[in-house]
Ligand code: GDP
């Protein structure tokens with residue numbers, strides 16, 4: 378069976394856009410409405426001749442427990458069912474309480490965790506990335522899911538941790 382990468386993060390940080398970018402095709406549902414991806418969806422990905430499965434975990438709505446608990450639960454599930462986890466953060470917003478809660482969950486993970494600092498569309502955005510070291514999950518990797526910059530380095534890093 379091929380390794381599985383679960384993509385987690387708050388609504389609207391660009392998880393589905395990034396999944397599409399990493400796949401090199403348009404499949405995951407992207408919309409401006411937060412939480413629009415209804416289900417956890419798995420896609421077959423291929424990079425440098427290696428296959429893996431990408432899971433877009435945007436399929437939850439904030440429930441009675443609230444957004445933070447929901448995203449934390451999503452991360453918990455991801456780290457038990459995937460071989461590696463990619464936490465996507467909107468670098469323009471930085472780490473919110475939700476990311477801090479998720480990071481607490483993910484730091485206990487025995488699986489590798491990568492942090493993508495998304496929406497770094499231009500050079501000005503680069504300065505936002507460094508603050509994400511505070512999550513304690515290693516080096517945040519700048520990407521623009523919209524433009525594609527950084528996606529090759531991110532894919533290389535993903536294959537390295539499998
Ligand atoms: P999700 O809820 O985390 O799956 O987020 P989506 O992929 O649906 O994206 C939410 C919004 O962010 C959409 O309007 C995207 O076009 C936008 N977005 C995603 N990635 C980027 C990026 O790299 N740069 C910018 N500027 N916008 C992005």
Ligand code: MG
Nearest residue numbers: 392393414435
């Ligand atoms: Mg989505």
